[in-house]
Amino acid sequence: MKRVLITQDDFDVAVEYAALCEAAPKSGAVVFFVGLVRDLYDEQNEDEKIDCLELEHYPGMTERLCEDIIDEASQRYPVMVAVAARHRENAFQAAQFIMDYLKTRATFWKKEVGQRGEQWLGLKDKDKLAALRWETNASQSTDE
Amino acid sequence: MSVELDGGATVAGLVANVCSKNKQSAALVDALQDQALMVSVNQKVTDQSQVLNDGDEVGFLPPVSGG
Numbered sequence: 112m113k114r115v116l117i118t119q120d121d122f123d124v125a126v127e128y129a130a131l132c133e134a135a136p137k138s139g140a141v142v143f144f145v146g147l148v149r150d151l152y153d154e155q156n157e158d159e160k161i162d163c164l165e166l167e168h169y170p171g172m173t174e175r176l177c178e179d180i181i182d183e184a185s186q187r188y189p190v191m192v193a194v195a196a197r198h199r200e201n202a203f204q205a206a207q208f209i210m211d212y213l214k215t216r217a218t219f220w221k222k223e224v225g226q227r228g229e230q231w232l233g234l235k236d237k238d239k240l241a242a243l244r245w246e247t248n249a250s251q252s253t254d255e
Numbered sequence: 256m257s258v259e260l261d262g263g264a265t266v267a268g269l270v271a272n273v274c275s276k277n278k279q280s281a282a283l284v285d286a287l288q289d290q291a292l293m294v295s296v297n298q299k300v301t302d303q304s305q306v307l308n309d310g311d312e313v314g315f316l317p318p319v320s321g322g
Contacts, residue, residue, distance in 0.1 A: 166321065169314060172298035218314075219321020232320045 113185075115177040117168060140202040144210055161225040169218040176217045184208050208245055215242040266294050266313060267303040291318050 112134040124143060131141055148164045184205045213219075214234070221232040258272060274284045286292075295314035296305050307313070 168321070169295075169298070169316070172295060172314065175298060214321060215319065217319060217321055218316055219319055220317065221320045231317070234318055234320050 113178060113181050115174045115181070117170075117173060117177075138202075140199040142199075142202040142206040144206050158226045161223050163224050165222040165224060167220045167222070173218045177213065180209055180212045180216065183212070211238070211242040211245060214238045260307065264307050265303060266296065266301070266305050266307065269307065269313060270303065286317075287315060289317070292316060293318075 112131075124145065128141065128143070132138070148161075215238060223230045223232060256273070258269060260269060260272060264272075270287050274287055277283050293316040294301055294303055294305070295316060296307065296311050298312065298314070300316075
């Protein structure tokens with residue numbers, strides 16, 4: 112099962128988990144990643160307060176790129192289904208692979224909105240490095 | 256934005272066309288000439304040498320920062 116959904120609506124992890132288990136009954140592990148907006152507000156620095164984080168994307172292209180990333184993850188980690196796998200090693204690695212590639216390849220752009228105005232965020236060096244390790248390290252999957 | 260181009264025009268030709276017609280809009284011209292921009296045609300990443308066909312959708316993508 113491959114499913115990509117980009118939505119403005121809130122989602123319920125319990126509902127997604129139940130659907131995943133039903134769709135992939137032979138899985139032995141499910142890994143979820145839920146990203147949150149960190150509250151880095153420091154009362155000493157009132158003007159650095161962030162009110163919200165806006166996420167823009169390129170509808171249509173983003174979904175396609177996400178599907179490509181999932182296809183690539185599936186080739187590396189068998190039985191992987193949106194990060195349900197027979198073994199936890201594959202589930203963890205596939206989740207990490209998808210997130211690293213999502214951050215560096217998919218057409219999403221983040222903007223901080225705060226007391227100092229609006230600011231588009233760039234890609235962090237640590238995110239670039241995180242994605243690079245998958246290029247050099249063709250990880251072995253576990254399927255025993 | 257919809258742009259009329261001669262047959263056989265490339266993405267680079269599109270950029271030149273849009274920049275020459277929008278000289279008063281420095282922000283647009285600067286953004287299009289940014290070396291860090293990625294280009295997509297019909298939602299597939301490509302480069303500025305790609306030849307365009309009638310009805311193609313061209314995207315100019317700043318470095319991503321998503322997820």
